[in-house]
Amino acid sequence: MPPDLIASPPHPMTASASPLPPIAFIGGGNMASAIIGGLLQRGLPAGQIEVVEPFEPARAALREKFGITAQPAAGNALARAALVVWAVKPQTFKEAAAATRAHTATALHLSVAAGIPTDSIARWLDTQHIVRAMPNTPALVGKGITGLFARPQVDPQGKALVERVIATTGQFVWVEAEEQLDAVTALSGSGPAYVFLFLEAMTQAGVDMGLPPGQAYQLAVATFQGASELAARSPESAEVLRQRVTSKGGTTHAAITHLQAAQVPAHFIAAMRAAEARAKELAAEFGA
Numbered sequence: 334m335p336p337d338l339i340a341s342p343p344h345p346m347t348a349s350a351s352p353l354p355p356i357a358f359i360g361g362g363n364m365a366s367a368i369i370g371g372l373l374q375r376g377l378p379a380g381q382i383e384v385v386e387p388f389e390p391a392r393a394a395l396r397e398k399f400g401i402t403a404q405p406a407a408g409n410a411l412a413r414a415a416l417v418v419w420a421v422k423p424q425t426f427k428e429a430a431a432a433t434r435a436h437t438a439t440a441l442h443l444s445v446a447a448g449i450p451t452d453s454i455a456r457w458l459d460t461q462h463i464v465r466a467m468p469n470t471p472a473l474v475g476k477g478i479t480g481l482f483a484r485p486q487v488d489p490q491g492k493a494l495v496e497r498v499i500a501t502t503g504q505f506v507w508v509e510a511e512e513q514l515d516a517v518t519a520l521s522g523s524g525p526a527y528v529f530l531f532l533e534a535m536t537q538a539g540v541d542m543g544l545p546p547g548q549a550y551q552l553a554v555a556t557f558q559g560a561s562e563l564a565a566r567s568p569e570s571a572e573v574l575r576q577r578v579t580s581k582g583g584t585t586h587a588a589i590t591h592l593q594a595a596q597v598p599a600h601f602i603a604a605m606r607a608a609e610a611r612a613k614e615l616a617a618e619f620g621a
Contacts, residue, residue, distance in 0.1 A: 353377050353497065357414035357437070359429055361386030361395050361403050364445050365420035367473045369399055371501020383410050385433070411436040416494055419444040419454075423619040430457035441491045443498065447518070448612060451484050451511060453620035461486035464495045467517045470525050472502035479505045480517030515616070519608035527601075528557060 358365045361384045384403035392403040417440045445466045468479040499505045532553045539549025579585045
């Protein structure tokens with residue numbers, strides 16, 4: 334692993350762990366719900382969670398799913414929160430911050446809003462105690478991975494609290510420089526869509542070769558699941574693992590040679606660099 338990335342394993346909430354403090358969520362959509370669900374499963378009482386969600390259907394969903402009564406607007410109830418999780422759309426962050434700032438002055442702030450730099454968040458909230466996160470959608474099933482960056486003013490206790498919260502959605506890595514979150518965005522933030530695109534293509538190929546669509550899709554999904562698990566457990570690189578199943582003159586060799594001749598790896602890298610560039614553009618747009 335490169336020295337500028339610090340990886341950490343998940344920290345499950347156990348009976349021996351210290352109780353979590355009250356946590357507030359600004360925004361109660363899918364990502365907030367994933368984190369809330371993980372926290373509740375690990376024993377955090379619903380009464381320790383505050384949610385601000387302006388849309389009634391989302392508030393109703395939180396009530397039905399978790400027994401949490403979300404508020405339509407920020408209020409004094411937020412003052413008890415030691416951690417505020419920002420799960421709002423990037424274009425609404427600034428306005429939400431203005432309405433919330435007076436109630437969360439002493440809290441640590443964790444932003445899962447895509448593209449908003451911590452300099453902007455610090456300016457809008459008048460605090461330096463900020464951690465920025467770049468999760469991905471497998472967090473919705475507890476299999477995500479999140480890139481984390483903390484401003485220098487966040488102490489080890491604050492980082493440990495963030496780890497316990499984010500660990501409910503899967504794995505995480507800390508990056509040393511905030512700019513590296515653009516790379517995280519391109520690699521893992523947008524990454525599930527790349528996998529889905531490959532699944533589409535593999536499924537279509539299976540259908541074209543005579544398999545029923547459901548069976549082709551099952552084979553494709555299981556192949557990604559199994560290969561990913563094999564890579565995660567193996568001490569060897571992906572290159573070595575690929576070479577081991579690519580016998581010269583065999584079927585895998587025919588497919589890999591075709592992909593390489595079409596420069597698929599190079600195009601894939603270029604696509605991710607395009608995602609990185611767009612992440613930088615969005616940061617400039619929404620962080621103004």
